[in-house]
Amino acid sequence: MINKENYIEYIVDYFDGNLSxxxxxxxxAFLDENPECKEEFDNYSAALEETFVEEIxxxxxxxxxxxxxxxxxxxxxxxxMENDLSAEERNVIETELVENSEMRRSLYLFEKTKLEPEMxxxxxxxxxxxxxxxxxxxxxxxxxxxxxxxxxxxxWNIVGTGKTYQSDQxxxxxxxxxxxxxxxxxxxxxxxxxxxxxxxKTNSTNxxxxxxxxxxxxVMQSIPLIAYAGELSAPQGNAESGISDxxxxxxxxxxYKEYKLRKDDTNNEKPKNKLGTFSDWTNWAMxxxxxxxxxxxxxxNQLSASDVSNFGIQTLSRITGADIPLxxx
Amino acid sequence: xxxxxxxNCVDDYSDAIFRFIRKSLNDDDDAADIVxxxxxxxxxxxxxxxxxxxxxxxFTSAYHIMIDFIRKRKxxxxxxxxxxxxxxxxxxxxxxDMNIDLKTILDEALSRLPEIQKSVILLxxxxxxxxxEIGEVCKLKESQVKVYIYRARLTLQKYLKSxxxxx
Numbered sequence: 001m002i003n004k005e006n007y008i009e010y011i012v013d014y015f016d017g018n019l020s021x022x023x024x025x026x027x028x029a030f031l032d033e034n035p036e037c038k039e040e041f042d043n044y045s046a047a048l049e050e051t052f053v054e055e056i057x058x059x060x061x062x063x064x065x066x067x068x069x070x071x072x073x074x075x076x077x078x079x080x081m082e083n084d085l086s087a088e089e090r091n092v093i094e095t096e097l098v099e100n101s102e103m104r105r106s107l108y109l110f111e112k113t114k115l116e117p118e119m120x121x122x123x124x125x126x127x128x129x130x131x132x133x134x135x136x137x138x139x140x141x142x143x144x145x146x147x148x149x150x151x152x153x154x155x156w157n158i159v160g161t162g163k164t165y166q167s168d169q170x171x172x173x174x175x176x177x178x179x180x181x182x183x184x185x186x187x188x189x190x191x192x193x194x195x196x197x198x199x200x201k202t203n204s205t206n207x208x209x210x211x212x213x214x215x216x217x218x219v220m221q222s223i224p225l226i227a228y229a230g231e232l233s234a235p236q237g238n239a240e241s242g243i244s245d246x247x248x249x250x251x252x253x254x255x256y257k258e259y260k261l262r263k264d265d266t267n268n269e270k271p272k273n274k275l276g277t278f279s280d281w282t283n284w285a286m287x288x289x290x291x292x293x294x295x296x297x298x299x300x301n302q303l304s305a306s307d308v309s310n311f312g313i314q315t316l317s318r319i320t321g322a323d324i325p326l327x328x329x
Numbered sequence: 330x331x332x333x334x335x336x337n338c339v340d341d342y343s344d345a346i347f348r349f350i351r352k353s354l355n356d357d358d359d360a361a362d363i364v365x366x367x368x369x370x371x372x373x374x375x376x377x378x379x380x381x382x383x384x385x386x387x388f389t390s391a392y393h394i395m396i397d398f399i400r401k402r403k404x405x406x407x408x409x410x411x412x413x414x415x416x417x418x419x420x421x422x423x424x425x426d427m428n429i430d431l432k433t434i435l436d437e438a439l440s441r442l443p444e445i446q447k448s449v450i451l452l453x454x455x456x457x458x459x460x461x462e463i464g465e466v467c468k469l470k471e472s473q474v475k476v477y478i479y480r481a482r483l484t485l486q487k488y489l490k491s492x493x494x495x496x
Contacts, residue, residue: 115451117345129369
């Protein structure tokens with residue numbers, strides 16, 4: 001007789017398959033009448049199912065089916081290639097590979113996906129990222145030299161365009177300062193330094209130009225963009241240049257000088273190299289040693305500050321490869 | 330880490346990092362800039378990074394700089410299903426008689442991978458990193474790395490198969 005004292009034993013026997021059909025029916029009827037006992041039955045059943053699933057042995061046919069699912073096979077092959085499998089699993093795979101040509105082909109393709117580093121490709125900026133120790137003395141010197149160069153450039157930029165340079169020796173090209181303005185300067189026509197210009201024969205925009213180092217005259221062709229009135233009387237500043245009238249005036253002067261210099265070049269009257277040749281320096285050195293000349297007589301003693309600065313800037317440009325926007329001709 | 334050790338790191342690892350980033354970006358200049366930035370960051374923390382961890386630090390740093398760079402360029406490769414990555418027009422009319430270089434095809438396939446898959450497979454193949462090491466560089470769990478590598482391999486393999494390159 002099944003009761004609340006012994007029903008657990010019947011439940012265990014039920015799931016073990018030890019109950020007859022009659023007893024099974026009696027147990028199920030008892031559980032229907034006693035819901036609290038039915039709950040026990042259900043819990044036992046659920047626990048048993050989990051155990052059952054873990055221990056179940058798949059039939060051979062099912063195993064074969066699973067083995068042939070492409071995704072499962074590919075995953076195994078990748079794991080095999082990546083050395084993720086145990087020795088036993090590897091043996092299984094290798095056995096399958098012997099038997100299955102399609103699987104071998106698939107593995108072959110997977111192995112082809114392994115990327116090979118291009119060893120000839122190297123990082124090009126190694127020197128740039130390395131760090132070197134610079135002694136404090138050298139560092140201070142570098143800072144000082146850099147500062148001096150910066151000051152020199154600043155000085156040249158400011159003073160080089162001012163009234164300080166009015167001699168023939170300081171012929172400054174301001175192309176980098178106001179190229180658009182230079183482009184619009186009048187184009188000079190014939191030069192005739194022996195004749196006085198006859199402005200009456202030209203239109204009203206022609207004018208006489210006198211510069212500090214040059215008393216000759218030129219006749220300008222007029223161009224529509226810039227109107228000149230009178231000699232060097234503050235031409236209209238170019239709006240694009242953004243520079244003052246005074247500066248504009250001297251830009252004109254120096255552009256004129258530049259033009260004249262080009263003319264001289266055309267006539268094969270190349271300006272003398274103010275720095276002197278190697279021969280000049282050798283001769284000067286020998287004569288200085290023999291007492292015929294002094295230190296002040298050196299071949300470069302006629303150089304102005306601008307010449308020295310220009311030489312320094314050009315040298316700096318050549319060394320650094322930078323296009324320093326100042327040039328002296 | 331000393332200055333000398335830092336410079337050794339440049340000699341020892343910069344090429345490998347450069348190759349990794351270059352392959353990911355397909356751009357030499359950008360790759361060089363990113364590697365340089367990674368070393369700059371290392372130098373800023375040179376006193377706190379130990380020498381035996383520096384390779385991982387550099388790869389991690391370069392990887393994240395690259396990801397930031399890609400995001401800024403808005404050129405992140407969209408996530409695709411592996412099945413989507415097949416032949417494009419370039420190889421769509423591929424003639425089996427044509428002798429297309431396997432490496433070229435593989436590079437093409439690699440460029441189509443999602444960024445994360447590309448990175449993990451490059452770290453795996455170029456550097457031989459373990460799943461754990463790749464996870465540290467890419468901030469991923471090992472299981473994620475494993476999945477990404479599997480997907481990448483599958484994509485590349487299917488691409489090769491579609492190109493009918495291999496006998």
